[in-house]
Amino acid sequence: MSEEGEMLPISVRAAAGAPYLASLNAGQRAAVEALDGPVLVLAGAGTGKTRVLTTRLAHLLTTGKAKPWSVLAVTFTNKAAREMRERVEKLLGPGGGGLPWLGTFHSISARMLRTHAELVGLKNNFTILDTDDQVRLLKQIIDAEGVDEKRWPGRQLAGVIDGWKNRALTPEKVPKNEGFSFADGGGAKLYAIYQARLKILNACDFGDLLMHMIDIFQRYPDVLENYHKKLSHLMVDEYQDTNVAQYLWLRLLAQARKNLCVVGDDDQSIYGWRGAEVDNILRFEHDFPGAEVVRLEQNYRSTGHILAAASHLIANNRGRLGKTLFTDDDLGHRVKVRGVWDGEAEARLIADDIEGWRQSNRSYADCAVLVRAAWQMRAFEERFLMLRIPYKVIGGPRFFERAEVRDVHAYLRLIRSEDDDLAFERIVNQPKRGIGEGTVQKLHAYAGKPLVRFVTDNGPLFDQDTGEVVTEQPEPPGGATRFRTLIGAAREMVVTDDLPLKARTALRAFLADLDRWREQARTISHVELAEIVLDESGYTEMLRRDKSPQAQTRLENLKELVQSMGQYDTLEAYLEHVALVLDIENETDSENVQLSTLHAAKGLEFPLVFLPGWEEEVFPSKRSIDESGEKGLEEERRLAYVGITRARESARISFVANRQIYGRWQVVLPSRFIDELPSANVDAVSETGYGMQPPGVRDMAVEPFTSSYQSPGWRRAQERGAFQGKPPMIEGEARLVARSGGDDSSYKRGDRIFHQKFGYGRVSDVEGNKLTVQFEKAGEKRVIDSFVIPASAA
């Protein structure tokens, strides 16, 4: 407490009896009632963080300390924003003008930027590029700069630039040595060109939304002051995930009044790879002197064993603020740890568990399978489909990133503004109209040059091909030499004979289409416009004629797209949302098993949680450790912590002995995180009796599972060389395995055999229990004999 004996303002006392306060515990209540000055709420997993946040917001409004339009409340995802809005309305009832400043960093910043766009050289109808556009643009720039795109791919540059923007570094501010992290020192220059190019395109990327506002706040104090007047209180959710740019953005907005409340959990910081700085939360008290710090440590979600296991695991991390979570709940079930043979067996095991759960009258929706990386989901999807278990992928392939959806958007963007070259390029020949790469090249050439070149020392603009001076005006700082849009170039070129006749007529027809649509757009709704465009462009026709299985879903996606457009009043409003609102409205989660990555599961909870794939190199992910070493490992551990703490009643971890990585089979070791679990809270079960690995392979000091690893089954498996590729006998596979009695193969050269994956084939060589087989479809393979059966038996 900073100011001892300070009297509570009268309005606060008046609201002290508010019904919503009664149900809070002491810590939560302290956080809710600390309305003024900087506040740091350290909220462990399941301690009622969202509740505190929403109640505090409600409290701000009830006490009259703040108005609905003077509270800036920031979240990271639109889902979180929506949820907060709903819960505040539940507490206070709807109305009151809503909460205009409740949203994600990006959506709020985008809104601000629309009103001040001209200050950074943009028009207020600027386009927000997504990653795809960004990469395409960068690729062009890389090519034009004569850098080898093979060696320095656009995707990578996008990542590098993103990293700089996360740290609020403009091209000039990129440290010299870091400019070398791309294209032998060309990185910063390419970044500068990219920024200039964005300006011409009247576009910005995600990072720019924040960067431009920071720039404006710093260069135009009056604008900032205006926001200081407008916004009385600031609140931030998931503060541990903020990056440097977001931090600066917040600090600028908060510096006048210092009414900033941040809520977060350093143990759940899992977004370091996209620039999150755990330091932001670790440093808060230093940055905002006199900050009140509230710890929320009572967990209302998980049972005792689960919480203890998670706490013990996370205690292996250094550099934490440190919290001691506790629960009043029972001990409940221990965390289950199970080892199986391979990914298929794992999927089978988990699917069976889920069926069992369902049979005891619990809901599918209570179950979640949380994986480290999206590719791990496939095995489960296959199994679930086979068993008709309904499931739902959380944050699956993003709807708005699908090719067909982006194509439609490109059409709409192009109709809206002619200068959207990226959109033009995307769809000139989609569907095919005979305007190929060659023609587009010519358009680019005619439009000036495909790319921007700086004209040094503010010289005149000139045509790069002819040297012809086009304007004597000195060029604007960061300006460019581009004079025509691609459409502009096209309009001029269709009347010349620089293009083959075929391309010319096709292009002319396309331009006429665009003009017509643009004309129609003035009178009809954007939904009708989309329908007309889809129809008249031949896009739907193209998909209808496409007989591939994806075409059907694409058509359905487009239907859904047109429908969703109806929810917005104008095309502008719609496109703005498309750019920023990446999560799709979940259809009723009624009776679906939830399949999700660990990242996407943050903030969610489920009675029964499965955590498969706990193997070295998979989890902790090899890449994280390669890239960030100890820091990366700690982040992985936090991810494990997040995973376990999603569970209310039961957490079931599993690992496999063999996994297919890059399509090749590899023997893998159990995750070191398994060794770090406290044996007192864990049940190590070996259902098959095989597949468990010995403990302490890496660290002989830690052997929590000695007993189960020494099971007869395990030892037998080891002796028989199971890990060289012989599968154990598992129910369902018994038929295939049964034939392999001893070590001498019962197959001989010339035998015709059947393999479950590779099909029929003929044995061409036998070596112990390894067969060389010429498969009819799959070609020559070496397989273990127990994986095949005689063709006559198949």
Add this chain to the structure above:
DNA sequence: CTATAATATCTCATT
């Protein structure tokens, strides 16, 4: 210019 075959690249998580 388009359609098909072959090859390369890589695969983590997101606003």
Add this chain to the structure above:
DNA sequence: GATATTATAG
């Protein structure tokens, strides 16, 4: 193993 780009033929 799958997708994305590139080479080749039509």
